[in-house]
Amino acid sequence: MAVITTSNLTLAYGKEPIIDELNLQIPKGKITVLIGSNGCGKSTLLRSMARLLNPKGGHVLLNGKDVAKRSTKQVAKELAILPQGPIAPEGLTVLQLVKQGRFPYQSWLQQWSREDEEAVMNALDATNLLPFMETPVDSLSGGQRQRAWIAMTLAQGTETILLDEPTTYLDMTHQIEILDLLFELNEKEKRTIVMVLHDLNLACRYAHHIVAIQDKTVYAQGAPEEIMNEQLVEDVFQMASSVIPDPVFGTPMCIPYGKGRVVRHVNTPQYA
């Protein structure tokens, strides 16, 4: 079943479309990763799914209903997006940030409730940030900071979470830490995760479903094992490579060809 569906979706910043007449379905309860070269429109597509960008044509449907026609507050209870590189106001504490996740549930009449408090505490707990509640976001390390923003989207209590390059600028340890967190959220709470990632090997490891964007539309989509191959890398990234099973995890692993030292040549295993 699809949680997000795009129908004949056309996106553009100026006149030239970035995404043209796209029909795509994002499976419910799965981790979907959008891949593609820089400027191919994958972030733009993600943003339009979360109504941060209005389509030039076509529609985005969330749980079967047109996002543009629904109350934005109602949408905020079903879908959250974490944009790329968000910046917290100077001095804002982790707790203050995560509490903002409850914004869609509040109004002038409905103030802070017990449910709000629980959602915030659960989000802090899930992201291991309880000890940092009173720490300003801007004094956290990169990985912790990203966890704090994810905690805010968790507090929003949505079934679907979109993330635009959540691991960019993080070192390897923290990339894995963030992806593990998202993996667990999907496993334990069955949340639908849609994200843009640049690291193909991590994308293949963590995604159930990969969508490769090329030339304003979808080049291929499906399970990583089914769609990842040298031809895809060549067509989508204009790069020669070998794609072999990861020797440890067995998921597809992409080895880019390029210059650099060669210590020895080995016979690489192949996918059948």
Add this chain to the structure above:
Amino acid sequence: MNGILYGNKLKTAGLIVGILIALIIMVLSVVLGYTNTSLKQAIEAYTAFNGSNEHLIIQLSRVPRSLVGMAVGISLGIAGVLMQALTRNPIASPDIFGVNAGAGFFIVFGVTFLGVSSIQQFMWIGFLGAAVAAGLAYALGSAGQGGLTPVKLTLAGAVMAALFASLTQGMLVTNEKALDEVLFWLAGSVEGRKLSMLVAVLPALVIAWVISLLLSRQLNAFALGEDVAISLGQKTVVFKLAAALMVIILAGGSVAIAGPISFIGIVVPHFARYLVGNDHRWIVPYSAIIGGIMLVVADIGARYIIMPEEAPVGVVTALIGTPFFIYIVRKGIFQK
């Protein structure tokens, strides 16, 4: 940063103390000055008026300027918070971004060429000028590649401030009669304002105060960035329009009564954040009270620095504000 007033009880207590200080400052503003009067005389001016010089000064000069100073200070303080949140820029304020200068120019233009004289007309022309300057700064800041960025908006605002200030000066140089009428007003002053002038503008200001308080929760969400605010379900277009309209009313109305008074709008929100942290539900009321106190104190100071003459209060706020401005810049906020 939680601010030095930690917890809601302390913040509430601080707010009450602030209101008390504001009241005391207002009483001092009624009593102190070139003509020394006592608290007893101030009360008698209303309970047992005897037509004496002191009673006349209190009724016609001191009480109005104290009330005008408080109202304008509150308005400029709130306008500063709104603009800093709206632009995500710590040096945004009605004076830096040319909103005050725009209102000032339109009013001087009205006085010089259209024979405008009533405070009601001042107010509406002030709103118009503030709106035009804000709109131009916004349009100029959004032009070109990359759309609206804080740096471009700041530059565009500075350009508007300089443009309208020099246009105003040019107009005054060529028209000496107008110069006499508006010069003191133009430097920013709450002296010589009649109570009726305040009464004319006050309803608009009070409505803007209340709406600004109601917007404070929205300011918190918007402070996380426009994308995050939309994700949280905020109608950002409606919010931005509402907040900008409040800035125009607060700044335009303030300029109409007191002329373009600088630095209150930029300094006060920082002081409020220092006290109460990042929550706009506290920053807005604190900025209101601190703004009021600061302007009335500056006005009392204005009576003493070149006694027996009076300095325009705008000069005093600039004296207080400039070192603070340097402090903010040195703190390195612009490195972000």
